[in-house]
Amino acid sequence: MNLINKLLNWYFSKKSLPYWCLFLADSMIVLVSGLLTFWAENKTLEMFYHRFEVLYSALLYVAISWIGWRLFKTYLGVVRYSSFVDLMKVAYANTLSTVIVLVVSLVLEHFGIAALCAFTKTEIIITFLVATLLMWAMRVVVKTLHDVTHNDQPLTRVLIYGAMTGGIGIAKNIRTQKPAKYLLRGFISHDKRAKNMMLLGEKVYNVDDDIAEVIEKEKIQAVLVSPLRLDDFRNNQRIQDELLHAGVKILFAQQAKEANIKNGELSEEDFAGMQLKEVSVEDLLPRQEIKVDMDSVGAMLTGKRVLITGSAGSIGSEMVRQIAIYKPAKMMLIDQAETPQHDILLMMKKDYPEIDAEIVVTSISRVTRMEAIFSTFKPDYVFHAAAYKHVPMMEPNPSEAVMNNIYGTKVIADLSVKYGVKKFVMVSTDKAVNPTNVMGCSKRICEIYVQSLNNTQKVCQFVTTRFGNVLGSNGSVIPLFKEQIKNGGPVTVTDERIVRFFMLIPEACKLVLEAGTKGNGGEIFVFDMGKPVKIIDLAKRMIALSGAKNVEIKITGLREGEKLYEEVLNELEGTKPSFHEKIRIAEVRQYDYAAVSKDIDELIAISKQYDNMKTVAKMKEIVPEYKSNNSIYEELDK
Template sequence: MNKRRVKKIILMLLDIASFYVAMWLAYLIKYDQMKAIPPELTVSLFKVITVIVGLKFVTLLVLKMYSKIWRFAGITELIDVVVACGIGTAVSMGMLFMISRQPEFDHILVPRSILVMAFMMDVAFVGGSRFLYRLFFHVSPKEVRRHQLKKRTLIYGAGQAGVMILKEINTQGHSEFSPIGFMDDDLSKKGQKLHGLSIFGGKEDLIKTAIKEEVEAIIIAMPSASDQERKAVINAAKETGAKVSILPKVYDLIDEASAVSKIRPVEIEDLLGREEVKLDTDMISGYVKNQVVLVTGGGGSIGSELCRQIARYKPSKLVILDIYENNAYDIQMELKRNFPDLNLSVVIASVRDRLRLEKLFQTHKPNVVFHAAAHKHVPLMEASPEEAIKNNVYGTQNVIEVSDQFGVKRFVLISTDKAVNPTNVMGASKRICEMLVQSYASVSRGTEYGAVRFGNVLGSNGSVIPLFKKQIQAGGPVTVTHPDIIRYFMTIPEAARLVVQAGGLAQKGEIFVLDMGEPVKIDTLARDLIRLSGLEPSVDIEIKYTGLRPGEKLYEELLMSEEGLGETEFEKIFIARPMTLPYEELSMKVGELAKYFEDADALVTAMKKVVPTFKTPEEINTAFKEA
């Protein structure tokens, strides 16, 4: 017989004994002593009490009072005890009333005051036995040692979410957290108690409280707060030296059984504090719904998120093209699982292969094309510039021309801020792609062309954040190329949503520039990530400056000086003034680049003739430092 079954039997015997004791005590209280009980009430008294005890015990069984885990009992469980004892008493009263109406049992009498007093003692005895067990459990040496091994934790948010987190932590013995108090932005709560824990104050008291209470972890439980509010709390929390975790937003918690299981480490995305993108769903539905949509590079970071966003708008078919089969397979399985009704086709192919593209377009007849396929790693393309031309430039040219050849309605190029005044081969190749889009739009027979330009995407393949995380987990050092290097950042979902939105505006080769917010120092990102891990930069984790990589500049731009910036109807999407160059002339210049594939230096020189703004990193970085 296992321990739990033994405990349940012991609890049952205690309850039966408690019911008996409660009944006899009720009689003693009412009549002072047993001899004072009126003779007419003593007829079959023991049998009557036994029946009442039996009815109460059965009531507890029916209400599953022995299926609860009482070592974590709280106010909810106390209410359950009161309700169960009340129902048991009511059933007893009803049963006695029914019996007393029968002539042969009219002598059985139990005063209602006895039953009421017994009820109150039932609650005290039944509830008391359970809460004494809880008290014993929490003060036992084993439990004390268990709590000592856990992280002393502050819960930021003394509301419904914070209470939910506290209860679940107390219920789950395996949790790493040991809550010692709350913090909350509502300063009127300061000094009050919530479920026995103090509310210490708000953001301004966080560092002082963390030091005084020796806090090792902070859980931010503000699922309904705005991004800016959450960002302010995170910024305060990361200065405490504690490990910071966060509860997702309200809509991420829907239909989830456990909030504690959804607690996650704070990410850099949370520190950006960027509000959610509000989409014009009517516009998007107008050009995506019931259309065949092709996403090249659909297995990559941006491409796969584009596929997720597009799938929500119910295209008649979604076609994913990617040269890397593992990525393509991953997004295929995910979409099949999350969108079982989606008509999905996955094609393994290269955008370099013109004949393969023509066959694909002939077979699937796409109406909308999002072109995300590209080589994007700056240092790798510096070492292999011919590959950047083959894949980024010629691959894009293939997709542009084939789209027009097969009557695609809309073509959207995914571009980058590195295309603006490029200092590296990758950026220059993407600028040529933009120029091809702008130029071809004027000769197209009906396809509407556009490009979307944005900066670094947090968490994308090759981005600096995953690298920093791996380095922190390994104990450091965290490598930063230069203490002054800055970049624009946005999240993958935000970038993809804005690309889909901007796609609805594309017509004549426009370049749409996404609002990237304020630029961020990479050094600051590294230090924030270290602090959010509960460590101290330059103390627990070394930060090592490795020097700028080939082709890397200290800052990125979203516009060239000759490009104007106009507004669109969407607050986070702007439009750069189109720059036209006859397509025939541009195509000829681009075609000549192939002559220099055997000489990297000559190829870079030829690219500078196509992209006059292509400069060396030294020129750009020197100007930046002087400014």
């Protein structure tokens, strides 16, 4: 008795019926199907007279059915997880068994063993049709009952944005999830011909329909966006606003096969490991996909020695990751921030253990240390991302902006020429254009210096890249808003008119790498940042996405040196096309290296006196278009 109990506990501890239960159930279905078929065709009296022959024949057919079930393993599936594939296996197995039964019946008739041939050929076929339907029905009923009785949480009612374009794959995926989370209530399609059609039993709506009305009518709680419709969704502000206003969650389907997304060739297999991610405000900002020739980048960097300054920052750390992919011979990673630099050390050991990388904690303005690094490392390529970048921090500390941004850049640039670096790529900012603050002016002086240095020698090619805000960078407005919303508000916006350009960090870094690869030296590459975004609209969207209630937006006034809008060119600059539609070459004024070098040496000497007014006055002398805004240095512009 104990042995029987142990066996039962072992079987049912798996939380599914043991395979022999399904095997017996299917056998019983075939037996009953045979008996019912004979009775329906011949009535009760005939069945009574031939009861033994009928029973023997039915049992024989059950035994023969085992052959098909064994070959197709129909009894090994977990019934509550039955799928279309399982149902087809049953059909194939029963078809094979029917053929064998017919053959056996003919053979037995030939030898005159009539006792085992009570069924006619028609009855055999009907028997297995009935048996197949009943076996299907049993699996479907068990699956349905399990799904209904094992959902502890109510299902989220959803629409899928994108019908034919990946939407069906998402629909099938969510319908097979265990436990079930979503209840599909329709599709949103861009194809006008699909309007009012039915897909998988659900209605197809057009993107131009009143989606708010559909949401209210169907009590929609979330919209799942197909990977192939992400760009369309990002650029459809009307749909976004309707969903956010209705309090509907927006989920993006994330999965690994990025190449298939780009080629528009998603198959059902691509959705096997699909993850649904609730969107952030970064996902909703309008932008178009930026395609970059990374093959050229790889050809340039593979097997080379690469030095990156500011390697622990938002841009620098992403450049580290993107460059490491191409297996440079060695990497020298420099930053003065100890803890973030330690994070880079751990990341390199974990993700790129095969890369010979040296992580250094130091300041780029330490000449002796930089000289030692360049003389021993001898880099082929330098990517210069190190800089103090926060406008409110640099405004009261102009001497530090000069020493780190300008003097540090001069040190790295001069050493690049001295030690034969092939290419020096500097990351600049749109705040360098018509600067209104110390930080922006310091970066413009860096641009002027490396461009003039490029024109005086043939050893190193100096390339500058200029772009605006990157989403999620350290100190950017989005992390600040998230923290303020988390704390219940208020969300602080400096001015309701203020606008900014935004770009994803990986996209910005790819453009930097391509510009650095294809630049010939002396260029200032300007990135097309897309459409500007009003910061107050950004704040409203983040509050709506968070689901937080009664979060106030507070206007605090422009900070020192802050602009209402950023520019990538000043009024005297034009652009010309480059190798990439998203990259333009700025036509800027050329400077004499000797004069620039003399002015910078004087600026550095003044900054060491820590006299803010004198330091900024010299900066304005070097960059005449620098006009302070909302700052104590406005006095110098009079």
